[in-house]
Amino acid sequence: MSNKIPVTVLTGFLGSGKTTLLNRILSEEHGLRIAVIENEFGEIGIDQDLVINANEEIFEMNNGCICCTVRGDLIRILAELAERKDKFDRVILETTGMADPGPVAQTFFVDPSISELYELDGIITLVDAKHISAHLDDSTDEVMAQVAFADRIILNKADLVSKQDMLSLKKRLQDMNQMAGFYSATMADAPISELLDIGGFNLQRAMEMKPSFLEPEYPFEWGGIWQLPAGQYRFQLANGPDPDMAFLLSDVSQNTVASVLELAESVFVEFSKEGEAVSHQQTLVDIEKCYRLQLKGRNQYDFLLELTETTHIAVFSQHTPEEFEMLLLNQDDKVLTPIAEHFFNAEHEHNDAVTSVSIELSGRFDGDIINAWLSMFLQEKGADIYRMKGVFGIQDEEHRIVYQGVHMLLGAQFGEPWGDEIATNRMVFIGKNLDEDYIRFALEKCLYK
Numbered sequence: 001m002s003n004k005i006p007v008t009v010l011t012g013f014l015g016s017g018k019t020t021l022l023n024r025i026l027s028e029e030h031g032l033r034i035a036v037i038e039n040e041f042g043e044i045g046i047d048q049d050l051v052i053n054a055n056e057e058i059f060e061m062n063n064g065c066i067c068c069t070v071r072g073d074l075i076r077i078l079a080e081l082a083e084r085k086d087k088f089d090r091v092i093l094e095t096t097g098m099a100d101p102g103p104v105a106q107t108f109f110v111d112p113s114i115s116e117l118y119e120l121d122g123i124i125t126l127v128d129a130k131h132i133s134a135h136l137d138d139s140t141d142e143v144m145a146q147v148a149f150a151d152r153i154i155l156n157k158a159d160l161v162s163k164q165d166m167l168s169l170k171k172r173l174q175d176m177n178q179m180a181g182f183y184s185a186t187m188a189d190a191p192i193s194e195l196l197d198i199g200g201f202n203l204q205r206a207m208e209m210k211p212s213f214l215e216p217e218y219p220f221e222w223g224g225i226w227q228l229p230a231g232q233y234r235f236q237l238a239n240g241p242d243p244d245m246a247f248l249l250s251d252v253s254q255n256t257v258a259s260v261l262e263l264a265e266s267v268f269v270e271f272s273k274e275g276e277a278v279s280h281q282q283t284l285v286d287i288e289k290c291y292r293l294q295l296k297g298r299n300q301y302d303f304l305l306e307l308t309e310t311t312h313i314a315v316f317s318q319h320t321p322e323e324f325e326m327l328l329l330n331q332d333d334k335v336l337t338p339i340a341e342h343f344f345n346a347e348h349e350h351n352d353a354v355t356s357v358s359i360e361l362s363g364r365f366d367g368d369i370i371n372a373w374l375s376m377f378l379q380e381k382g383a384d385i386y387r388m389k390g391v392f393g394i395q396d397e398e399h400r401i402v403y404q405g406v407h408m409l410l411g412a413q414f415g416e417p418w419g420d421e422i423a424t425n426r427m428v429f430i431g432k433n434l435d436e437d438y439i440r441f442a443l444e445k446c447l448y449k
């Protein structure tokens, strides 16, 4: 038997029941010590409050979607965890409902430092039997990938659909993935012994489905190298598809495409860090540091570079230079072309229409008013709201209120008491056409005066 640490990946569209399953696994008597990694789509971590067992170690990854920039974060967290490997027997990784599990699975095969220590035990996909059809009909790529890569598929929320509907859903999903084990469940009550120790993700099948499975994807689309004498330079950019673009400079010994490719592996972990925001006319001082170029409010932006000696400088940018009309100019305003460049495989795209709004407000809500507003908001916007969740306080109630919504279904329960803590309300909304200013304004009006 291998002595690698088994990792189970929980995936499934927003609100399908991943945290419910995680809680079941953590609360069951199985004697296993489990480390949990959470990746959330919203900026503020709510899931940590929804996971019940505080004895487990919970690592959160909130910076983005696990399938792109966060791959570096995942590698870092797994490496950190490995240093404490005497404290746990296995890892469960809950991905955001928006993630394609392919690149997550890939991490366990392509990154040598990870594949030495960990093995992917299996991918478990939770399916919200009531709502998935709409997402399959939209052909949401992430949902397709979640079903296609799964080793186990749990058709959850059996209580909300008829037996007949459940059967036809199962048939439909079996057409997409015949190898997975299927379970029909309510509150994710599938047999845990059949979910853990599956004994290995099926790499061969993944390769058959996606021949490029082992080709790494990167959080940058372009890398280029210039050979520059000492002097002053500026990167000039125009507006493009993103008002905030990740950008990194690196030193390189040779000016070939091969060295761009080699560097890519070492700098991509850096790309997963938050990065320092820099604006028009600021100087990029540090090498091997992720900057976030601020590209809004003007027509043209300059980012300065000063070199004291001749340098081969490599640049990695989140988007291609064409998208931002990016140029590198010297102090005589002469445009310099790179000696070598490479366009990276950043093929997967997100459904940009889906965004998240995270709100933090201190104080307590008026119970009646917040209740009425949440119901009204869901009535009006339910079709566009894939997910809402939050933890908040209401006047005259000593316990936290933990609420959850999936499309038009809304539920709430009591959480831990606030004690001496001042209540901070944290709420996340995920969906289409969300107006952050309006939501914030409305929630402020619900505070108890």
Ligand SMILES: Nc1nc2c(ncn2[C@@H]2O[C@H](COP(=O)(O)OP(=O)(O)OP(=O)(O)O)[C@@H](O)[C@H]2O)c(=O)[nH]1
Binding pocket: 012, 013, 014, 015, 016, 017, 018, 019, 020, 021, 047, 096, 097, 126, 156, 157, 158, 159, 160, 185, 186, 187, 188, 387, 389, 404, 405, 406, 411
């Ligand atoms: N009726 C019903 N509700 C369920 C079932 N399973 C989970 N839920 C509820 O559905 C909501 C979402 O469940 P979660 O376990 O938080 O879903 P999730 O996949 O972790 O959600 P995200 O992390 O936001 O993507 C919660 O309110 C659950 O209580 C079920 O079988 N039936």
